[in-house]
Amino acid sequence: MNWRAIGAIYRFEMTRFFRTIYQSILSPVLSTVLYFVVFGAAIGGRIDTVEGIAYGAFIVPGLVMLSVLQQSIANASFGIYFPKFTGTIFELFSAPVSFFEIVMGFVGAAATKSLFVAVLIIATSFVFVDLHIVHPIWAMVFLILTALSFSLLGFILGIWAKSFEQLNIVPMLVVTPLVFLGGAFYSAAMLPGIWQVVVKFNPVLYLISGFRWAFFDVADVPVTLSLAAITVFLALCLAVIGWIFKTGWRLKS
């Protein structure tokens, strides 16, 4: 294992993160604050509680997940797409580095960045609402698993994308709707009849539900199911990465 190479990629990516620190941190924090103002203060004032939890607090896990998903995908996909775009990727393939080590460097850095943002958002939310995290360890586990698997997904997207447009289209057209429809701002129990079933097909629901359980001990689906869902998703991403590695898809001629 070429640990130094993994470290070099990781460091290089993190340097980029800190070079664009305002964009990296300010924008997710600002949008979270806006969500708090709009949903928490304006709408939350009329909703009172959801499943016994103040609405403002209830939306915190969903907001954190929204940012983690977006950030993980954006960071990892951009991280690998940019070298493809500028041509510097030749360096990775001509160095004594395995594809697995490349993935570790990029995905590790992308996941670190989104965890960083997640912690910052949770810290910010303490300013706005009264929060008490019931299972902090499980909250961490869900965060890390989610950040890792969606960074892997982002990495795959970055390899797949042939243009900046393609790079943006999946997060915009797929991930954001899934999060909004995945119970970020409501409980599945609040939905009318058939929609309670439909929403169960949304994988993001399981993530948010599990994460919310870690916060409040309240969930839409059993927490074991949430854990199973995220594990399956992680395994799926790893399988795709393995396949790319074997075939050199979109990377080697």
Next chain:
Amino acid sequence: MAAIISIRDLKKSYDNGFEALKGVSLDIEKGEIIALLGPNGAGKTTLIGAVCGLVTISSGQALVGGFDVAKEPRRARRLIGLVPQELALDLFETVWNSVRFTRGLFGLPRDDAHIENVLKSLSLWDKKDNQCKELSGGMKRRVMIAKALSHNPEVLFLDEPTAGVDVNLRRDMWKVVGDLRNTGVTVILTTHYIEEAEEMADRVAVINKGSILLVEDKTQLMQSFGRKVLTLDLGAPLATLPESLADYDLSRSEDGKQLSYAYDTREARTGITRLITDLAAEGIHVRDLDSTKSSLEDVFLDLVEEKA
């Protein structure tokens, strides 16, 4: 001398059936500078890519330092520094960080002193804290070379090091390569500028349409294809060539003041003495003589046409 790179019957074909390399064999000796000379699309970059791990090999074998690039890629690649044709740099990163990054990729511990030496030898030291985007094209090329040298490679590939570079910078690059020779690094460069191969290389491999046409010591190559042209300045303009000189490979300049005679130095008789005698017999007065050796360019064109 031992071969540091040994390529055997290397083939590369693409899914669409295009054969970029049609069984290339080449041995490159340690410490030499070899130029891969060929027109655009000849397969130079593909050959480099195959040895460096950027192109998957269809069949055949490439050994670097005795390690098969397909079977033991890590050990082979550790020995290689690659400077590709395109200037590919993370423009927002500093020179120092970029060079350090490459060293890390090759699994080597941090060594600031070595990087300092590399940067100084390429006159980049005072630019080390600049972002790459602030550098000129020539300087960027140097950063690419510094990155390739950051991990002490034994072999350095320079793909078209002077493509799109002005004359001054080209001479600059020649000097850089000359200095590399002194450090004992084996250099493989590709070029379609003949004068570049002539200037820098010890040996020249001529490649066209995926095959190596010949590999030869540069000076021998120039000699073996030693066509020369003798230019004769005439005392008085010549309106037409006399019948008696029709057998010679002669051409008359437009103003009639010069005759050019092409001959082959490899022939037992060059025919010069006879030509001079015949000219005198016709009463043509010769004021001056000048002979020029054909350049590698002529040599190259000869070859490509011959084997096409």
